Amino acid sequence: MQQCVRWPTFLLPLKLMWLGVGLALIRFTPLSNYRPILQTSEGFRLVGGPLDSTLNAVIFFRGVFEPSLTWAVSRFVNEGDVCVDGGANVGYFTLLMARCVGSAGRTIAIEAAPRNADRIRRNLALNGLASQTQVVNAAYTNQTGEVPFYVNRRNDMHCRLSLPKWNEPDRWLMGGAGSWRQISVPCTCLTDVLDSKASEVTFIKLDIEGAEQLVIGEILAKCTHPNLKIALEAKSPHIKATLHPFEAAGFFLYDLRNTYGWLFSSKTYEVVPIEYGAAYGRRHMLDVLLSRKRLDLGHSAPV
Numbered sequence: 001m002q003q004c005v006r007w008p009t010f011l012l013p014l015k016l017m018w019l020g021v022g023l024a025l026i027r028f029t030p031l032s033n034y035r036p037i038l039q040t041s042e043g044f045r046l047v048g049g050p051l052d053s054t055l056n057a058v059i060f061f062r063g064v065f066e067p068s069l070t071w072a073v074s075r076f077v078n079e080g081d082v083c084v085d086g087g088a089n090v091g092y093f094t095l096l097m098a099r100c101v102g103s104a105g106r107t108i109a110i111e112a113a114p115r116n117a118d119r120i121r122r123n124l125a126l127n128g129l130a131s132q133t134q135v136v137n138a139a140y141t142n143q144t145g146e147v148p149f150y151v152n153r154r155n156d157m158h159c160r161l162s163l164p165k166w167n168e169p170d171r172w173l174m175g176g177a178g179s180w181r182q183i184s185v186p187c188t189c190l191t192d193v194l195d196s197k198a199s200e201v202t203f204i205k206l207d208i209e210g211a212e213q214l215v216i217g218e219i220l221a222k223c224t225h226p227n228l229k230i231a232l233e234a235k236s237p238h239i240k241a242t243l244h245p246f247e248a249a250g251f252f253l254y255d256l257r258n259t260y261g262w263l264f265s266s267k268t269y270e271v272v273p274i275e276y277g278a279a280y281g282r283r284h285m286l287d288v289l290l291s292r293k294r295l296d297l298g299h300s301a302p303v
Contacts, residue, residue, distance in 0.1 A: 005062060006266045016264065019061055026050055030138035040064060044095045047122045054157045055090045062263060065092050068256040068271055069231055071236055073097060073205070076229055078153045080104040082200045084141045084190065087111065087208040089157055090122035095201070096236070098129040106132060108193055112139035112149050112185045139187040142214045147187045150180040160209035168210065168236065181301040190215060191222050198222040206232040220249055228292050231256065235285045243288070247276045250288040250303070254297070257278070270298055
């Protein structure tokens with residue numbers, strides 16, 4: 001299945017059909033118990049089978065997740081760094097950060113959904129990276145205590161603090177109230193997790209499903225390292241609210257160009273600078289990289 005993604009673009013209908021048939025076979029036939037070795041293009045093993053998490057299913061047929069962000073983490077996270085994976089899901093980027101920082105660094109994975117947090121721990125143990133990684137099973141927000149949390153019944157990548165409103169794309173993609181299960185989870189602020197380490201953080205990946213704007217103020221106030229970089233997903237209708245504080249603080253802005261075309265094609269997109277005004281004009285969402293210092297992108301060709 002991974003090889004068909006590399007077929008020419010004009011064969012897209014055939015690729016979609018082939019992928020659909022393959023995923024249907026492992027979901028609706030005795031192959032549902034199929035447990036191949038799931039390994040990412042970066043060499044990480046994942047626990048479980050293709051149907052055990054949405055990320056596992058993506059790796060099964062694609063081998064990589066969000067190639068542009070994978071490239072950015074590999075390029076800009078260094079040995080000894082302190083990194084945060086906010087909204088870590090099952091730990092794909094946590095694993096990559098943990099390997100990049102090495103035993104001299106520290107990675108903090110924050111994930112609210114209990115099953116996802118458990119899978120992070122298991123993936124870290126499987127890859128021998130648990131010792132330099134802290135897993136925090138809590139919602140990352142601007143308060144502490146407990147909060148309602150919504151788990152999507154079909155896609156464990158779309159767990160969130162509030163149900164999507166009628167004008168949010170996620171409502172049409174992920175369904176209305178009947179598609180979600182409400183649970184109660186602890187919540188935490190970044191400084192509660194990091195204590196005095198906040199000023200040492202050099203890389204944050206932030207993907208908390210539309211709640212990003214709630215934590216930007218704390219990041220800018222407490223994460224003062226001159227080499228700080230933040231990779232985040234800004235979603236409508238909060239794109240400007242999420243990005244404007246960074247513009248006011250003088251951060252450089254780069255478009256990760258994550259169109260999700262990579263799911264069905266091996267075509268690469270270089271990470272490029274983008275003006276804030278152009279970013280504010282995006283209709284639905286965009287993935288960006290922000291940096292206090294201008295970045296040397298080099299030959300930025302995600303694979």
